Structure formats: structure tokens, C-alpha cells
Amino acid sequence: MADDRDREGTEIAVAEFHKKIKEAFEVFDHESNNTVDVEEEEPTGYIRFEKFLPVMTEVLLERRYRPIPEDILHRAFEVLDPAKRGFLSKEELIKYMTEVGERFSQEEMEEMLSAAIDPESNSIHYKDYITMMVVDEN
Amino acid sequence: MGSGTSTQHHFAFQNAEKAFKAAVLIQRWYRRYMARLEMRRHCTWSIFQSIEYAGQQDQVKLHNFFSYLVDHFTPNNHNERDFLNRMFTEERSPQDSEMENCRDYESIEVPDSYTGPRLSFPLLPDHATALVEAFRVKQRLHARYVLNLLYEARKHLVQLPNINRVSTCYSEEITVCGDLHGQLDDLIFIFYKNGLPSPERAYVFNGDFVDRGKDSVEILMVLFAFMLVYPKEFHLNRGNHEDHMVNLRYGFTKEVMHKYKTHGKKILKLLQDVFCWLPLATLVDEKVLILHGGVSDMTDLEFLAKLDRHKIVSTMRCKTRKEHKKQAEEKGKANQTSSAGTPSPWFLPQSHSLPTSPLRPSTQKAHRAGRSSSVPCGVPLDPKELSHRVRHSVDLELERCRQQAGFPVIKEKEEPLPSASEADPEAEGRREPTQEEWRQVVDILWSDPMAQEGCKANTIRGGGCYFGPNVTERLLQKYNLQFLIRSHECKPEGYEFCHSRKVLTIFSASNYYEVGSNRGAYVKLGPALTPHIVQFQANKATHTLTMRQRISRVGESALRALREKLFAHSSDLLVEFKKHDKDKTGLITLSDWAAAVESVLHLGLPWRMLRPQLVSSLTDNKLEYKSWLKNLAKEQFSHENIQSSLLEALYRNRSNLETIFRIIDSDHSGFISLDEFRQTWKLFSSHMNIDVTDDCICDLARSIDFNKDGHIDINEFLEAFRLVEQSCSKGYASDC
Numbered sequence: 032m033a034d035d036r037d038r039e040g041t042e043i044a045v046a047e048f049h050k051k052i053k054e055a056f057e058v059f060d061h062e063s064n065n066t067v068d069v070e071e072e073e074p075t076g077y078i079r080f081e082k083f084l085p086v087m088t089e090v091l092l093e094r095r096y097r098p099i100p101e102d103i104l105h106r107a108f109e110v111l112d113p114a115k116r117g118f119l120s121k122e123e124l125i126k127y128m129t130e131v132g133e134r135f136s137q138e139e140m141e142e143m144l145s146a147a148i149d150p151e152s153n154s155i156h157y158k159d160y161i162t163m164m165v166v167d168e169n
Numbered sequence: 170m171g172s173g174t175s176t177q178h179h180f181a182f183q184n185a186e187k188a189f190k191a192a193v194l195i196q197r198w199y200r201r202y203m204a205r206l207e208m209r210r211h212c213t214w215s216i217f218q219s220i221e222y223a224g225q226q227d228q229v230k231l232h233n234f235f236s237y238l239v240d241h242f243t244p245n246n247h248n249e250r251d252f253l254n255r256m257f258t259e260e261r262s263p264q265d266s267e268m269e270n271c272r273d274y275e276s277i278e279v280p281d282s283y284t285g286p287r288l289s290f291p292l293l294p295d296h297a298t299a300l301v302e303a304f305r306v307k308q309r310l311h312a313r314y315v316l317n318l319l320y321e322a323r324k325h326l327v328q329l330p331n332i333n334r335v336s337t338c339y340s341e342e343i344t345v346c347g348d349l350h351g352q353l354d355d356l357i358f359i360f361y362k363n364g365l366p367s368p369e370r371a372y373v374f375n376g377d378f379v380d381r382g383k384d385s386v387e388i389l390m391v392l393f394a395f396m397l398v399y400p401k402e403f404h405l406n407r408g409n410h411e412d413h414m415v416n417l418r419y420g421f422t423k424e425v426m427h428k429y430k431t432h433g434k435k436i437l438k439l440l441q442d443v444f445c446w447l448p449l450a451t452l453v454d455e456k457v458l459i460l461h462g463g464v465s466d467m468t469d470l471e472f473l474a475k476l477d478r479h480k481i482v483s484t485m486r487c488k489t490r491k492e493h494k495k496q497a498e499e500k501g502k503a504n505q506t507s508s509a510g511t512p513s514p515w516f517l518p519q520s521h522s523l524p525t526s527p528l529r530p531s532t533q534k535a536h537r538a539g540r541s542s543s544v545p546c547g548v549p550l551d552p553k554e555l556s557h558r559v560r561h562s563v564d565l566e567l568e569r570c571r572q573q574a575g576f577p578v579i580k581e582k583e584e585p586l587p588s589a590s591e592a593d594p595e596a597e598g599r600r601e602p603t604q605e606e607w608r609q610v611v612d613i614l615w616s617d618p619m620a621q622e623g624c625k626a627n628t629i630r631g632g633g634c635y636f637g638p639n640v641t642e643r644l645l646q647k648y649n650l651q652f653l654i655r656s657h658e659c660k661p662e663g664y665e666f667c668h669s670r671k672v673l674t675i676f677s678a679s680n681y682y683e684v685g686s687n688r689g690a691y692v693k694l695g696p697a698l699t700p701h702i703v704q705f706q707a708n709k710a711t712h713t714l715t716m717r718q719r720i721s722r723v724g725e726s727a728l729r730a731l732r733e734k735l736f737a738h739s740s741d742l743l744v745e746f747k748k749h750d751k752d753k754t755g756l757i758t759l760s761d762w763a764a765a766v767e768s769v770l771h772l773g774l775p776w777r778m779l780r781p782q783l784v785s786s787l788t789d790n791k792l793e794y795k796s797w798l799k800n801l802a803k804e805q806f807s808h809e810n811i812q813s814s815l816l817e818a819l820y821r822n823r824s825n826l827e828t829i830f831r832i833i834d835s836d837h838s839g840f841i842s843l844d845e846f847r848q849t850w851k852l853f854s855s856h857m858n859i860d861v862t863d864d865c866i867c868d869l870a871r872s873i874d875f876n877k878d879g880h881i882d883i884n885e886f887l888e889a890f891r892l893v894e895q896s897c898s899k900g901y902a903s904d905c
Contacts, residue, residue, distance in 0.1 A: 143199060
């Protein structure tokens, strides 16, 4: 009995996910042909909806893209700021974001700097920055 | 060497690993945030575009209604005939004798106290430059000079061919600009950044100079002035908004009457004619074709070059020669069985290479326009059905209206009313275009490119087609052209290439939907006609905003518009919600909410994504729909003296009502009588299936007549909406 209800619950969840995924997909499916271009100007590749749907459903079911909690994000910044000053200098931020990890492109770096950097001190006070971004989301 | 070093190495390695992981975390978080932002931007764009196109569809419906009236309403007496005539006095293009009356601007006195620019003809380059400067400091041109300039402009335009041929050997560069829509700041910016027109600097302005923005008059004055000063280098194409019928709805008529109270009517009359004389396209070096909308698979440039463009008064409604004859024959017949006999909605193409019917059955998703809007047109009925139903209901209403509105059954001799077709069919016919002529012009002024191959009716706009890359290719090859430049569609970056860069859309009205919504752009054609795009955004404030802030601002505006639309459909929404609430719990799931809202509004928007901004409180993950609707109403409205049910109908049809007003008020006095309003509203609501009782209509009319003098002042009426809008915008201004 419990199994049945579980299965039903999952089925409903999957159906809901499918609707959500389809909606999101369609926002970017400009030509209504069930494909989304991977690059805007010169489409070199595209994703078909049929392929996208099961992968995304899986991701959502496994909750792989849960939002990253504020405190974890804060700790990540603190790792990069071992002296615990409460901020990173502009150069430090650039170095980490563009040379380490899943590196930022120059464009991405500029966009992040435009909102994150305090022009007077030329640094990013990451606690405030995180708070601001989180508030903005809602 | 030794354990010390390896421990150090170990720590170093661990630290590096930690730093790596931390960086990755931050990067992922940031990218997801940006992705959500991008999503929001797309959604916002969808909202604006779908509402805009829905409005255009509305306009078409409205005109179909009036057209239908004109074709089928047989006036019983001269009162009715007058009423009807007043509604459509501007059907025909004015004859030359009527144009002579416009010379009487010479008799208009300009007072000494006038400090604005003074023009003398022939115009010199300095005059044109001075005009730009005067407008930049917010001066207004006196009506006398406006009329004079329009008169001279008309004289010049009459000599131009339908397809203007331009060569780049005289001027070194040629700049093409797209839609301006009354945004003078953008025009001034373009001249500032690119330079004023001169013999070395040619310009082509590709239509839609007016409507929506607040300085359409000034833009026209500047454009016409430069056209007169540099006739070989300065060129204008007609857009779909260079059309007096479209102007009634989209603000240009209102702007003229507001700025020129005494002479506005004369100015509008002259403008109506000037618009018809604008060339339809410009061809640069026989290689680059510039026109406002696009093309269709039937576009025939030779045909277009030969027709009399002056006969196309408005692309909204056309009484063509063939229609005339059929009317005379079939008037009075009962059921029309062939679609040729009934005046079908004008956007239905007659001779396309299309699958069976352009009106798809409601189960199929209608085609989506351009980048991100998906506006299925509301389930359209089979044209025969619609026509029959409308005719029947209209006949009934006309009967009742006649009695109610107190049209006296005058016992005068029944003069056989000469219907237009009987009077002098030949003469009438000569002044009107054929179906084919009209269709060709509509196609180039209204069409949009699409990614798929083929050519189909543009049901979203209600006119022209969607043309695919093969249509473009065929046309370019047929006429040995390099590429096409068109406008007509707003693009976030101000321009967009498509069809393998064979079609360029250029749009010059920045911040079109809202401050920060989009850039404007213009294109310079260099040697070998290679296009070079320049973008701009004429608002200093937007530069200081981050993308995040820009998107949220535009988003707010879009959501406001959307909430208003939701409110306007409250009754229908309630019905739909109840269907999902069989157990009468008062609650529905969010999934049901999304389905219900889409089925009522037909905007094709991603409702689930927009939900957090539209529905704030949930009970147990479900929505209490009745209180949600009530909250929507509270947001919208503060006027107590109009009932909410009427208000809803008003809101939904606000633009239509305003347009009806302006059509009825053909002398542009700003007043219509209560009776006129009631009659028209009754006819309109029965046509549109709006269920309103007689009492409601009387109440509505009386309550709109705020000062109780038996007349409705258009501004009185719009004041009600303005008050609501003011209170809304005040609420948001502080957040900026």
C-alpha cells in the first residue's frame, strides 16, 4: 500500500517536473521546433527536447540543483580569505574566478565585478554581497 | 625530503584543493544566478511582446467590426446615415480639390509672442538644424509652419516613385534607421552620434516614425525638413504606423489634438494624405532592399513599383474595387455561403500557397512570432459562422438600438439612399486599389521573418505573413539583390540578423517597452554595402544600472501590465478556477492555476515561472483563488463610483473604447454624446460577446459623464484610468 502511494507520489512529481521543464524549455525554444540552440549567434549545437526531458527530470528528482545555502557560500569565500578579513581584494577575486576552478570568461568577470566590487575600497565584502544577491532573488 | 616536506606538501595540496572547491562553488552559484536572471529577462520580454501583439489583434477585430457595420448596415433614415457616415468619413483618399483647402494655412496668423522656430520656404539646411535644436529644448512649432511644412513635403513626395532608388556614389556613407515611434531623444542621439544629414551623409528612415512615444509630431517635422533640404540624400519609407486608422489607437492622433487644439484636425487631415504618399521601399545600388515589414512569397517588386500607392489610405481596412461589385449584388441576400461574398477578416490571404486553412483548429498550437513571444490568437471561429452570428446579433441590436436610442421614425419620404456602389462605380473604383494591390502593400508593411521555411499568414499581428529563409532567398535571387533590411520588430539589442544574414532587422527606438528594456541601433552601409551596426540606449540612467537592476525594473513594469490583464479577466478566471475545484474547497493547485490562466488569457506565457511574482500567499501549497482575485482588484482600482463588473469590462477593452471614441468623435472635438456612446458600445459588446445588460450600459454611460452634462468628454473618461495608473506608478517610483 505504502509503495503504491509512493509510486503515485513520484508519478505526480514527475508529471509536475515534466510540465515545469517543458515550460522552461519553451522560453528558449524560439522557433517552436522543440530544440534549443546552445550558442546564440552561430548555432553550432542544439539540444532536442526529447533528450533534454529525461535528463532534467532525473536531475530534479535527485535534487541535484538545489540552491546553495548562504552559509555554505560564505564559508567558500572564507576559504579564499584565510586571514578572515571579511573581504577579498579585486585582484584576488579576479585571480580566483578566472584562474581556478570552472574559470570565468572575461565577460563574466566584468559582470560580476560591476555588482560586487565596492568602488571606494576596490574590494568585495562578501557577506554583504551574498546577502544582497539572495534578497534580490526573491 | 622527509616527513616535514611531505606534510607541507600535503597541507599545500589540501589547501589548493579546498581553494579549488571553494572557487567552483562560488562560480556555480553565480552562474546559476545569472541563468535565472536570463530566464527572467526572456519571460519579461515574452510578457511585453505578447501583450503588444494581443493589442494589435484587438485592433484588427475592432476594425473588422466597423467594416462589417459599414458593409451591412442599411441606414433607415438620414439620422442613421449621418451617424454611420461620421464614423467613416476618412474612407476615401481626398481628391485634389479637397487638398487645395489645405493651402489656407497661409491665412493662419503667427502671433508676435511666438518664440518657437519660424520656417520659410524653400527650406535651407540651417532651418532644419535649427528645428532639431528647437525641439531639443522643448519648443513647439506653430501650426502654421507645421501645415506649411506638410504641404511642401507632400509636394515633394508626390514626385517620388514607389520604390526609391538610391546610389552610394554620391554620398560616401548611407545610414539606415528603424522604428522611432515618437521617441525624439533617440533621433537626436542618432544625429549627435552619427552626424546630421548632409550631401555626404545619406539617411534612410524605415517607417514607424509615429505612435506610442510622445514626440511623434516633432520627429515628423525633423524628418520632413531634412527630406526637403537634402532630397537626394534623405529618404523615408512608409511603415504600418503611417496610417491614420492605426494612429487612432496608438496615440499619434491624441498627441496632435493635444498639442494643436485649434488646427489639429486640419493637420491630421493633411497628414493622412501625406502618409499615403510616402514611398513603399528604398533600393540601394540595386542591391540592398529596405522596407518596413518584410516580404511574402507573392511579393512582386515590378507590380509594387507600378501601382498607385496613394490609393492605399490605410492598411487596416480596405474597400477594394472587387468588393464593391459583389456588395451591390449580394446585399440583402440571407446566408452567404461563399467566403468571397462575406467580407472576410482582412488578414485572411486569398491566394497563398498554404496548407488548407490559415485558421488552424484550436487544438493545434498557433505559430509563435520571432524571438520569444508565443501568442496563439484566440480561438477563431470559422469565418462563415462568425459572420452569420455577428450579423444576426448585430441586426437584433440595431433594431433595439434604433428604438432605444430614439432615432425617430421620421415620416419623411423615403429617399432611395444611393449606396456607394450604385452612385458611380467607375469613379469610385478608380479611387480605390484592387485586392491584389492592397495585399502586396500590406505584405511589405506588416510581414515578419520566421526561421522555418515557407510562408504563412501572420495571424498574431493580423496582417501580412511570416516568411521563411527560402522566400527570402527566392526574392533576392529573382531581383539580384544582396540582402534585405527591415524593421517592424523590437529586438533586445536593437538589431538582429536572420536567414543566414540575408535579412537584417533594425530597430531604433531604445527602451521601447520600458526604461532598460532594449537598445536601439542603426546600420551604416560601407563600401561593398557591408553593414556596420551601431547600438545605443538613449537614457543615461540605464548605464549606471547593472544588468540585474535593469532586468528587475523592466520586470516590474511587465508584471504590472500582466496583473492588470489578469484583473481585466476576473470573471472568466473565476469560472475556470471553479471548474478545477469540483469539490468546492475554494482551493486549487498551482498546476491548475497555470492551466486556467492560460486558457483564459491565451498569452502563451510560462505561468509556472511567473507564479512567484503573481501569487504571493499559498495555503498548504494551494491557492485560495477567490481572495487572490480580490487582491488583484484592490491593486488596480481606487475609484468607488464605477461598479467592479463594469470596470473589468472597461479595463479589458480600454484601448478599444478609446479608439471607438476617437472614431465616433470624427470632428475631434473631444466630446461624444451619451447616446452615441451607448449605441456603439452596445453594438460592439454584442459583436464581441460581452454580456452586458441595458441597464448596465446606461449606468456606465451616465457614470462616465462625470460632470453630468449629457456628453462624455473623452478626457474625463480616460481620467479614471489615469488616476489608477498614477497611483500605481507612484508606488513604484520610490523603489528606483
